Amino acid sequence: MSKKKRAAEKNSPAIPPLWAKVLISSLLMIHLTAVFVPPFRFASLAGPDAGSPVAMDIMETLRPYIDAAYLDHGYFYFAPNPGASHLVRYEVAAAKGQEEKEYVFPDLKRERPRLLYHRHFMLSETFHRSFAPPQPPADLPPAGPEREEELTRWQDARHRYELMRDSIENHLSKKYGQPIHITRVEHRPPSPGEALDGMRPSDPSLFSDLSETEGDSSDGALPAGGQLAPFTGPAPFANPSPFSPLRVPFNQPQSQPAEDIAPGVAK
Amino acid sequence: MNGVVQFLKGQAKYAADAWDQFWFTPAEPHTMAFIRLLSGSMLFYTHLVWTINLAAFLGPNAWISNEVSQELAQNSYVWTYWWWVESVPMLWAVHLVGLVVIGMYAVGYKTRITSVLSWLIAVSYCHRLISSMFGLDQVNTMCVMYLMLCPAGAVYSVDRWLENRRAGGKAPEPAPRVSTNIATRLLQIHLAIVYLFGGIGKMRGELWWDGSAAWYAFAIQEYQSLDMTWMIHFPWLIALITHVTVFWETFYFALVWNRHTRWLAIAMAFVVHGSIAICLGMITFGLAMIFVNLSFISPPAIKATVAWLVGLFRPARPAGTLANQPART
Structure with missing residues (x-):
């Protein structure tokens, strides 16, 4: 074949034969289903494992591909409502004669550029979202398989939370050469009413430490009121990946508590 | 009965042709x-x-x-x-x-x-x-x-x-490819799904309905890169931004596939993501979303825009430079 002919062939559009079109079309449909189903399942969630059976079953069938290709996302950007931020605070003992130092992450002053700050912000959000209280839920059903299932779910969630907490504390302990304990902090935005009264988003009263022993917290809720939903859902990798601004805020207005959207699931 | 069969056959052929054209052009x-x-x-x-x-x-x-x-x-x-x-x-x-x-x-x-x-x-x-x-x-x-x-x-x-250099500056224009169209379509559809569920998610929140969601987004200090809290004195504006965002996201797929409203969907993407980049400290995310929206712009339009941009930065040759050059022998 001459050089010219080869070049001409290379530069003319090749239309696939019918069998190839059928094959490609099938693959396209499978892929697009894998793109559509994770947010669909997430939107349909009514509980840790309760959602539309259509979405759940297709999701499970396509799970290997969805996981491997990093397609498990909910796309709930700032939804259903924009909510409070979650930070992590820790204290570092200083050398003799000096005061103890307090740090918080994320911290725009120490984490630059902005993208690096955002990485720390997402880490503190994910850590907070993984929280499960040290004791099992108070409203466990009476003895039976449902109770066992819920207990296992709580144990798994608590285990994952402890893994993350220990890992973060270990990182900081190695960095500062001393044992470090961390505290989750919630920072809620001021309501329109508070802002009109002159309150700034940096007002100290908008920050509150979160309890390590209780699943619910009324501190730092949005002004309309709300509950801090405990994380008792599936493993982080079993759900749309945890990230913000794609997240269901923990603080929902009273008219629509997080539990109404996805009991036990906070994403 | 024959009429029904003919009708269904016609519809099936129409759908198959549309599918073929959508993916394999x-x-x-x-x-x-x-x-x-x-x-x-x-x-x-x-x-x-x-x-x-x-x-x-x-x-x-x-x-x-x-x-x-x-x-x-x-x-x-x-x-x-x-x-x-x-x-x-x-x-x-x-x-x-x-x-x-x-x-x-x-x-x-x-x-x-x-x-x-x-x-x-x-x-x-x-x-x-x-x-x-x-x-x-x-x-x-x-x-x-x-x-x-x-x-x-x-x-x-x-x-x-490199290809151009190997061909002595005469490499032929790359041919249109089916694979390019398939990749473009996939990117477009994926983006439409992202917006659809972004909109559906917001529709479940009451702050997106009462018009205050934009305020809460602006008031989250950890996101702030530009202080927009002055907007609290313009509640109507806050509510308008909130509602437009929800409806634009939810109906993006319909707006962008209609050639008459495509410009609106894409222009809104530039405004919304540009605002996220400037006001909410997510320059990278805002820009990345704008880049994906370009998938709805046709190759000739991109070609013309790039040529125009290159022209802006290329140093202008003095008038008559080429004409005055002696012919190469």
């Missing part, structure tokens, strides 16, 4: 190549930033250690080569090789190979650092996943420059 590479240049640069920057705190995120004593990362990923099909990287020197070597590959992809060198490798690299980082991921990483991986399916380095690339 060859497309020129300019739009996807331009997106590669922009989103590839973003992918490179995203990974370059890890360099600043590499050991803290991926080292032996990382925020989320390798062991914890693996344990959290149990019972899933998540994978990452980072689980096999343990020593610090190896960590740096693997990271730097990744950066070189993504850099090659961004500039369009050996693009068919480096695009696939870049996707593998990007997904590996996402799976290992899942706790620090957000929308930017989803958009990054989405772009490279589809760009690796087509000749995204056919133009605006080192590959093209």
Whole structure:
């Protein structure tokens, strides 16, 4: 074949034969289903494992591909409502004669550029979202398989939370050469009413430490009121990946508590 | 009965033809190549930033250690080569090789190979650092996943420059390809799904209905890069931004596929994501979303825009320079 002919062939559009079109079309449909189903399942969630059976079953069938290709996302950007931020605070003992130092992450002053700050912000959000209280839920059903299932779910969630907490504390302990304990902090935005009264988003009263022993917290809720939903859902990798601004805020207005959207699931 | 059969046959043929035209019409590479240049640069920057705190995120004593990362990923099909990287020197070597590959992809060198490798690299980082991921990483991986399916380095690339040089400056224009069209369609549909569920999610929140959601987004201090809290004195404006955002996101797929409203959907994307970039401190995410929206702009339009942009930066030749040059012998 001459050089010219080869070049001409290379530069003319090749239309696939019918069998190839059928094959490609099938693959396209499978892929697009894998793109559509994770947010669909997430939107349909009514509980840790309760959602539309259509979405759940297709999701499970396509799970290997969805996981491997990093397609498990909910796309709930700032939804259903924009909510409070979650930070992590820790204290570092200083050398003799000096005061103890307090740090918080994320911290725009120490984490630059902005993208690096955002990485720390997402880490503190994910850590907070993984929280499960040290004791099992108070409203466990009476003895039976449902109770066992819920207990296992709580144990798994608590285990994952402890893994993350220990890992973060270990990182900081190695960095500062001393044992470090961390505290989750919630920072809620001021309501329109508070802002009109002159309150700034940096007002100290908008920050509150979160309890390590209780699943619910009324501190730092949005002004309309709300509950801090405990994380008792599936493993982080079993759900749309945890990230913000794609997240269901923990603080929902009273008219629509997080539990109404996805009991036990906070994403 | 025959009439019904004929009608159904006609409808089936119409659907098959529409499907064929939608997916299998060859497309020129300019739009996807331009997106590669922009989103590839973003992918490179995203990974370059890890360099600043590499050991803290991926080292032996990382925020989320390798062991914890693996344990959290149990019972899933998540994978990452980072689980096999343990020593610090190896960590740096693997990271730097990744950066070189993504850099090659961004500039369009050996693009068919480096695009696939870049996707593998990007997904590996996402799976290992899942706790620090957000929308930017989803958009990054989405772009490279589809760009690796087509000749995204056919133009605006080192590959093209080399091809042209080998052909003595006379390399023929790259031909339209079916693979380019398929990749473009996939990117468009994926983007429409992202917006659809973004809108559906917001529709479930009462703050998006009572018109105060935009206020709460502006008032989250951790996101703020530009203080927009002065808007509290303009509640009507806050509510308008809130409602327009929800309706635009939810109906994006319908607006963008209608040629009469496409400009509106894309212009809104520039405004919304531009605002997110400027006001909410997510410059990278805002830009990445704008880049993906370019997939709805036709290759000839991109070609003309790039030519115009190149013309702006090319030094002007003095008038008559060419005419005054002696003919080469």
